[in-house]
Amino acid sequence: MEHLSLVDWSRAQFALTALYHWIFVPLTLGLTFIVAIMETIYVKTGDEWWKKTTKFWMTLLAINFAIGLATGIIMEFEFGTNWSNYSWIVGDIFGAPLAIEGIMAFFMESTFFAVMFFGWDKVSKRFHLISTWLVAIGSNLSALWILVANGWMQHPVGMHFNPDTARNEMTNFWDLLFNPNAYTKFLHTISSGYVLASLFVISVSAWYLLKGREIKFARRSIMVAASFGLIVSLFNLTTGDDAARQNALNQPVKLAAMEGLYNGKNGAELVAFGILNPKKSVDNNQKEFLFKLPIPYGLSVLSYHKVNAFVPGLKELVYGDKAHNIMSAKEKIQKGKIAVAALKEYKEAKAKGDKEKAKEALAKFEANSKYLGYGYLKKPTDIVPPVATTFYAFHTMVGLGFWFIILFIISLYYVMINELHSKKWLLRLAVLSLPLGYIAQEAGWITAEVGRQPWAIQDMLPVGMATSNIQSSSVMLTFWLFAIIFTALLIAEVKIMTTQIKIGPKEA
Amino acid sequence: MFEKLSYLQLQEYWWFLVGLLGALFVFMTFVQGGQTLLHRLARNEAQRDVIINVLGRKWELSFTTLVMFGGALFAAFPLFYAVSFGGAYYVWMAILFCFIIQAVAYEYRKKPNNLFGERVYEGFLFINGSLGIILIGIALGTLFTGGNFVVNSMHLSHWTKSTYGLEAVLNFFNVAFGFMLFFIARILAAEFFIKTVDNKEIVERSRIVLKYEGAIFLILFLYVAYAILTMNGYNYDPVSKVVNLEHFKFLHNFLAMPIVAGVFVFGALLFLAGIAIDLFVKKENGIFYSGVGVVLVVLSLFLILGYNHTAFYPSLANMQSSLSIENSSGSRYTLIAMSYVSLMVPFVLAYIAFVWKAMTSKKISIAEVENNPHHY
Numbered sequence: 001m002e003h004l005s006l007v008d009w010s011r012a013q014f015a016l017t018a019l020y021h022w023i024f025v026p027l028t029l030g031l032t033f034i035v036a037i038m039e040t041i042y043v044k045t046g047d048e049w050w051k052k053t054t055k056f057w058m059t060l061l062a063i064n065f066a067i068g069l070a071t072g073i074i075m076e077f078e079f080g081t082n083w084s085n086y087s088w089i090v091g092d093i094f095g096a097p098l099a100i101e102g103i104m105a106f107f108m109e110s111t112f113f114a115v116m117f118f119g120w121d122k123v124s125k126r127f128h129l130i131s132t133w134l135v136a137i138g139s140n141l142s143a144l145w146i147l148v149a150n151g152w153m154q155h156p157v158g159m160h161f162n163p164d165t166a167r168n169e170m171t172n173f174w175d176l177l178f179n180p181n182a183y184t185k186f187l188h189t190i191s192s193g194y195v196l197a198s199l200f201v202i203s204v205s206a207w208y209l210l211k212g213r214e215i216k217f218a219r220r221s222i223m224v225a226a227s228f229g230l231i232v233s234l235f236n237l238t239t240g241d242d243a244a245r246q247n248a249l250n251q252p253v254k255l256a257a258m259e260g261l262y263n264g265k266n267g268a269e270l271v272a273f274g275i276l277n278p279k280k281s282v283d284n285n286q287k288e289f290l291f292k293l294p295i296p297y298g299l300s301v302l303s304y305h306k307v308n309a310f311v312p313g314l315k316e317l318v319y320g321d322k323a324h325n326i327m328s329a330k331e332k333i334q335k336g337k338i339a340v341a342a343l344k345e346y347k348e349a350k351a352k353g354d355k356e357k358a359k360e361a362l363a364k365f366e367a368n369s370k371y372l373g374y375g376y377l378k379k380p381t382d383i384v385p386p387v388a389t390t391f392y393a394f395h396t397m398v399g400l401g402f403w404f405i406i407l408f409i410i411s412l413y414y415v416m417i418n419e420l421h422s423k424k425w426l427l428r429l430a431v432l433s434l435p436l437g438y439i440a441q442e443a444g445w446i447t448a449e450v451g452r453q454p455w456a457i458q459d460m461l462p463v464g465m466a467t468s469n470i471q472s473s474s475v476m477l478t479f480w481l482f483a484i485i486f487t488a489l490l491i492a493e494v495k496i497m498t499t500q501i502k503i504g505p506k507e508a
Numbered sequence: 509m510f511e512k513l514s515y516l517q518l519q520e521y522w523w524f525l526v527g528l529l530g531a532l533f534v535f536m537t538f539v540q541g542g543q544t545l546l547h548r549l550a551r552n553e554a555q556r557d558v559i560i561n562v563l564g565r566k567w568e569l570s571f572t573t574l575v576m577f578g579g580a581l582f583a584a585f586p587l588f589y590a591v592s593f594g595g596a597y598y599v600w601m602a603i604l605f606c607f608i609i610q611a612v613a614y615e616y617r618k619k620p621n622n623l624f625g626e627r628v629y630e631g632f633l634f635i636n637g638s639l640g641i642i643l644i645g646i647a648l649g650t651l652f653t654g655g656n657f658v659v660n661s662m663h664l665s666h667w668t669k670s671t672y673g674l675e676a677v678l679n680f681f682n683v684a685f686g687f688m689l690f691f692i693a694r695i696l697a698a699e700f701f702i703k704t705v706d707n708k709e710i711v712e713r714s715r716i717v718l719k720y721e722g723a724i725f726l727i728l729f730l731y732v733a734y735a736i737l738t739m740n741g742y743n744y745d746p747v748s749k750v751v752n753l754e755h756f757k758f759l760h761n762f763l764a765m766p767i768v769a770g771v772f773v774f775g776a777l778l779f780l781a782g783i784a785i786d787l788f789v790k791k792e793n794g795i796f797y798s799g800v801g802v803v804l805v806v807l808s809l810f811l812i813l814g815y816n817h818t819a820f821y822p823s824l825a826n827m828q829s830s831l832s833i834e835n836s837s838g839s840r841y842t843l844i845a846m847s848y849v850s851l852m853v854p855f856v857l858a859y860i861a862f863v864w865k866a867m868t869s870k871k872i873s874i875a876e877v878e879n880n881p882h883h884y
Contacts, residue, residue, distance in 0.1 A: 063619070073611070085594075469667075478597075492622055496620075
C-alpha cells in the first residue's frame with residue numbers, strides 16, 4: 001500500500017508540474033512566431049506602428065516565458081528526484097534528447113532572448129530580427145527534442161535491454177530521432193501551440209474591440225492571428241489524424257480507451273460525442289455508453305484508412321484474440337515473470353561465477369525479455385488506463401479543435417470585410433474561447449499520458465517500477481509545496497498579464 | 509572519429525564536458541552573487557533598477573547553464589543522476605525551489621499589480637543567490653565527502669538516511685565549500701558591476717565588497733584546498749571493479765596529473781589577480797581574469813574527482829556502491845552519439861560570446877534602464 005501511494009504521489013507531482021508547465025509553453029511556442037512575423041513586417045515596411053505592436057506582444061510573451069522556465073526546470077530534474085529507477089533503466093536513451101535540447105535549443109533561446117528584449121538600440125534592425133526568429137526557432141527546437149523523448153516513451157525504439165547493466169541501452173540514434181511517433185507528436189504539439197497563440201492574440205484584440213479601443217491595433221493583430229491560426233489549425237487536424245494512426249499501431253489500448261471501445265469490431269464506429277456508462281468495466285457485460293453520437297466506420301478509417309478494418313477493443317487486448325493474433329495480457333504477464341526471474345538467476349549465477357547456469361538463465365531471459373515490463377504487473381486488467389479520463393479528455397480536445405477552426409474562419413471573414421468590430425457576439429465568443437484553448441491543450445496531454453498508464457515506457461516499464469525509492473510522505477510534502485508556489489505564481493502571472501493588457505500597446 | 513576512442517576515453521571526455529559545464533555555471537553565478545549584493549550596493553530605486561537590469565540580461569544564461577549541467581549528467585552519467593537526485597531528495601528539491609522563484613522575479617518585480625510587491629521579488633532573488641548557491645556548493649561538496657546511498661546488483665539505489673541528503677549540511681567541509689561558492693559568486697558579481705555599470709557609487713561599493721569578501725574567500729579557499737589535499741578518497745579498480753580506500757587520494761591525483769595541478773594553481777592565481785587588478789590597479793578587467801580563473805579551478809576539481817580511477821561520488825553506506833565515471837556512465841554507443849552532438853558546443857560558445865560582446869560593449873547607465881520600456 002505504501003508503495004502504491006508513493007507511485008500515486010510521484011505521478012501526482014509530475015502531473016501537477018507538467019500541467020502547470022503546459023499552461024505557459026504553447027503560448028510561448030506560438031507567440032514567438034507571431035511576434036517574429038510582426039517584426040518582419042516592421043523591418044520590411046519600416047512602419048513604426050508595427051514595431052510598437054511587436055513590442056506589446058513581446059511584453060506579454062516575456063511574462064509568460066519566465067514562468068514557463070520556472071516550471072520547466074523542475075520537470076527535467078524530477079526525472080532524477082522522483083523517477084530515479086526510470087533514470088537508470090532508460091536514462092541511456094532518454095537522457096540524450098534532453099541533453100541535446102539543452103545544447104541546441106536552450107542556449108539559443110536564452111542568448112537571443114536578451115537581444116530580443118534589450119537589444120533594440122544596441123544591435124542593428126536586421127540582427128534584432130534574426131534574434132527574434134532564433135528565439136522562435138529555439139523554443140520550437142526545444143519542443144522537438146522533448147517530444148522525441150516523449151515519443152520514445154509512447155513507442156520505444158532503437159534500444160535493447162542489457163542484462164549485465166540491467167537497463168535499456170541505445171542501439172540506434174536515428175531510430176530514436178525518426179521515430180514516427182516522435183515527429184507526429186512534435187508536429188501535432190507545436191501546431192496546437194500556434195493555435196493557442198493565435199487564439200490568445202484574437203481574444204485579447206477582441207477584448208479591445210469590445211471596449212472600443214486600439215481599433216487599428218486589434219484589427220491588424222486579428223488579421224495576422226486568424227490567418228496564421230486557420231492555417232495551423234488545419235495542419236493540426238492532419239497531424240491529429242496521424243497521431244491517432246500511431247496509437248492504433250503502437251498503443252491500441254490507449255486508442256480503445258480514447259474511444260471507449262470495449263468490444264473490437266470490423267468497421268468500428270467513431271464516437272463523435274458520448275456519455276460513458278460509469279458501471280462499465282472490462283470484466284462485465286454492461287453496455288458501453290449511456291448515450292452516443294456515432295460516425296459509422298469512422299474509427300476503422302481513422303486508424304487504418306480502411307472501412308472494414310478490425311479495431312481491437314479493451315476486451316481483446318486484455319483477454320487476447322487468437323483470430324486477430326492478439327496475445328492476452330495474462331500470457332504476457334506470465335512471460336514477463338519468467339523474464340524477471342531469469343534475469344535475477346542470471347545476475348546471481350554471474351556473481352557466483354557459475355557460467356553454465358548464467359548461460360542457461362540468459363537464454364531463458366532473452367526468450368521472454370520482450371515482456372519483461374509485464375512481469376511487474378499483478379493482473380491482466382492492470383494494462384487498462386482510466387477509460388473515462390482518457391475518453392473525455394480526448395473528445396474535449398477534438399471538439400474544441402474543431403470549434404477553433406470555425407472561430408478562425410468567421411473572424412478572418414469579418415475582419416477582411418471590415419465588420420468585425422460591430423459583431424459583438426463574435427467578439428464575446430472570441431474572448432470566452434481563450435480559456436477553452438488552455439483546456440484543449442491540457443486535455444491533449446491528459447489523453448497522451450493518462451492513456452499510456454500503467455506504463456512509464458509503453459509495454460516496457462510500468463510506473464510502479466520507475467519511481468525513486470523514497471518515502472511517500474516526502475513526495476507528498478513537495479507536492480503540496482509545488483502546488484502552493486505554482487498556484488501563487490500563476491495568480492501573479494494572470495494579474496500581471498491582465499494589467500498589461502489593460503494598459504495596452506500605447507505604453508509598449 | 510569518436511568510434512576510435514576507448515570506452516574509458518569516452519567516459520573521460522564526457523566527464524570533462526560535465527566539469528566544464530559545472531565550471532561555466534560557477535562562473536555564471538555572478539548573477540546570483542549580484543542578487544545578494546542588491547541592497548549592499550544600491551542606495552535608491554534607480555540604483556537597484558540598474559543592478560537588476562544588468563544582471564537581468566544574463567540570468568537566463570546562468571539558468572540554462574545549470575539545466576545543461578543537469579542534462580549532460582543525465583545523458584552521460586545516468587546512474588549518478590538516479591542515485592543523487594533520487595536520494596538526496598530534499599537538498600535538490602530545496603535547490604529547485606530556489607531557482608523557481610528566481611525565474612519569475614526579474615520579469616515580475618517591477619510590473620504593476622504583481623501580487624507580492626517589489627520587495628518580495630527582491631527577496632526571492634536574495635534567497636536564490638544565497639541559499640540556492642550555498643546548497644549547490646554543499647551538494648558539490650558531497651562529491652568529495654560522499655552520500656548515504658546503496659546501489660543494488662540491478663543498479664537500483666536507495667538512500668539510507670531519512671533526512672534524504674539534508675545530513676550533508678552537518679559536514680563542515682560541505683558547508684565551507686558552499687560558502688566558498690557563495691563568496692566566489694559575490695566577488696565575480698562585484699567585478700562584473702565594475703566592468704558593466706556606469707555608476708560611480710555602485711562601482712566604488714563594489715570595490716569595497718572585493719576588498720573584504722576577497723579576504724574571506726581566501727581563508728575559505730585555503731581551508732578547502734588543504735582539506736581536499738589531505739582527505740581520503742576512494743579508488744576504483746577497473747579490473748576487479750572493487751572500490752578501495754586511499755589516503756590522500758586527491759593529492760595523489762594531482763601528482764599523477766601534473767597538468768591538472770598546474771591548471772588548478774594557475775586558475776587560483778588568475779582569480780586572485782582579477783581581484784587585485786580591480787582593487788589596486790583600478791582597472792575594470794578583473795572579471796576576465798577571475799572568470800577564467802574560476803572556470804579553471806572548478807574544472808580541475810572536477811578532473812581530480814573523476815579521473816585516475818577515482819570514485820567521484822563515494823557511498824558512506826556501502827563503499828562498493830560508490831560511483832566512478834566507469835561504473836555510472838551511459839553505454840558506449842550513447843556516449844559516441846552524444847560526442848558528435850558535443851561538436852556543436854564551440855559553435856554555441858561562439859554565438860554566446862558574440863552576443864555577449866554586442867550587448868555589453870557599452871556600460872549600462874541608470875538613464876538607459878529608465879528609457880527602455882522593457883526594463884526589469
